[in-house]
Amino acid sequence: MEEILSVQNLTKHFAKKGIFSSSRTVVKAVDDISFSLKKGEVLVLAGESGSGKSTTARLILRAIEPDSGRIFFDGTEIGKDSKSLDKIRMQCQMIHQDPYASIDPRMKISDILMEPLEIHKIGTKAERKKKVLDALHEVKLEPAEDIFNKFPHMLSGGQRQRIVLARALVLKPKLIIADEPVSMLDVSIRAEVLELMRELQEKHDISYIYITHDLSTARYLGQNISIMYLGKIVESGPIDEVLLHPRHPYTQALLDAISEPEPDNLLKEKKIRINEPLDIDVYQGCRFRARCPYAIEKCKEEPLLEQTGQDRLAACFVKLD
Ligand SMILES: Nc1ncnc2c1ncn2[C@@H]1O[C@H](COP(=O)(O)OP(=O)(O)OP(=O)(O)O)[C@@H](O)[C@H]1O
């Protein structure tokens, strides 16, 4: 199958002021990561807070400049010229965590949804209106004509996130990057928003990067998963295999944190104690070393992300599973 996105050796470091005003440290937010996505594929990017998930998304959309690395989107290298930026900004849409922050409260829903079409100079006014009404039907906000004239504050959080989805859809995107799209919504409506996302993905064959630290919803949408830890991908592969048979101690630890004592819980319970991080340079050797219950002497070197089986990669010296 054809690739829609290929990320090669992507790197972004930030300078961070230390606790003492003179000291400066570097945050390796994204540190030489590579992955690719096939057309119609849903890739889950998971990992706890600060692992570099949102930075990766912002780099793909060129909201920020990478230090190094290459990104190919639908056959075009991004960043080479302004046409490549127009292409990614039109055909790759981002959905953020907070539907309140991502839409302007002073704008009417009609204007919010028309705006991307106007920016990209698509269609006549009548054609734009039709596209917008179609998108409202797609996200099941009915009656669309009524919603059209409302303001964001007149809608619920779930409805607002549907507006954000509709705004992405009007541009007929090939790739949607959804960054924690349901984490700020009421638990009771999360499932229906995810279900809608899945329905739209299947109907329009859109590729998704679904960013989350919630592994329990990840399996619902994803086919493949990449687990990030401190700027590195530490494990990747088909989602069911990775979550049922994790090969990296960090993946095990993440699963351990969510395993519930339910009889139908397919996730194997893992007993891993996470040590408190020691006061060491986390970028020396394996970044998970200070917290890893399996650490050995060799872990003072940095492990490479290597193949451990069909379609599976892990960056660890110890063979688990
Ligand atoms: N503009 C910036 N300036 C300095 N440091 C930054 C900047 N953006 C991100 N970082 C740092 O880079 C690291 C990765 O941040 P990022 O937002 O990508 O993580 P994340 O995986 O999306 O986390 P979360 O789950 O909390 O959203 C963090 O340590 C963060 O503090």
Ligand code: SF4
């Ligand atoms: S390389 Fe060593 S420290 Fe790192 S995850 Fe594997 S066992 Fe743990």
Ligand SMILES: [Mg+2]
């Ligand atoms: Mg984030």
